[in-house]
Amino acid sequence: MFREKEKYYAKMEIRPWQIEDADSIAYHANNMNIAGNLRDIFPHPYTKADAEFYIRMCLDADSKKEMYRTISVDDLAVGSISLIRGNDIHCMEAELGYFLSEDYWDLGITTKAIPLICKEAFESWDIVRIYAEVFAFNIPSRRVLEHNGFRLEGTLQNSIYKNGVLQNSCIYALLKEDFSMNCSN
Numbered sequence: 001m002f003r004e005k006e007k008y009y010a011k012m013e014i015r016p017w018q019i020e021d022a023d024s025i026a027y028h029a030n031n032m033n034i035a036g037n038l039r040d041i042f043p044h045p046y047t048k049a050d051a052e053f054y055i056r057m058c059l060d061a062d063s064k065k066e067m068y069r070t071i072s073v074d075d076l077a078v079g080s081i082s083l084i085r086g087n088d089i090h091c092m093e094a095e096l097g098y099f100l101s102e103d104y105w106d107l108g109i110t111t112k113a114i115p116l117i118c119k120e121a122f123e124s125w126d127i128v129r130i131y132a133e134v135f136a137f138n139i140p141s142r143r144v145l146e147h148n149g150f151r152l153e154g155t156l157q158n159s160i161y162k163n164g165v166l167q168n169s170c171i172y173a174l175l176k177e178d179f180s181m182n183c184s185n
Contacts, residue, residue: 105140130150142170
């Protein structure tokens with residue numbers, strides 16, 4: 001039903017979720033290598049019921065506070081990218097989160113998806129900063145952020161507890177003014 005990893009793809013886009021994406025995302029998200037890099041709220045194993053629950057949550061989200069998109073490759077949902085706007089004193093920022101099917105790693109897909117959602121958020125919301133917290137050991141994710149102009153703001157020591165191990169995390173951020181300057185080049 002789903003393709004093996006190819007060395008190329010014809011079309012990549014981020015788009016709103018559709019309930020019909022459930023089979024595809026359940027297949028692609030059911031991977032311990034993905035779950036091992038995400039918060040514990042991300043289940044493993046990842047079932048079709050998990051996918052349907054997540055997609056319904058995305059479809060019901062308040063677009064003034066949350067932006068959920070699927071990463072689609074050749075019209076197949078293979079990942080997720082989102083922004084959740086802060087509140088209270090953090091109302092001028094949003095947190096970026098994403099995952100991509102391991103079948104599509106190392107093809108530059110996430111590197112292309114991040115500026116698309118950042119552009120949409122900076123144009124739609126009155127925010128000045130987008131940040132991401134990644135596990136310090138997740139070098140590929142850190143490189144994707146750096147490639148997109150995110151700057152390392154700091155390393156948080158023993159800030160996460162995943163799979164029975166205390167680990168460090170890194171905070172990266174992109175300011176609207178820096179994003180605007182990069183887009184004009």
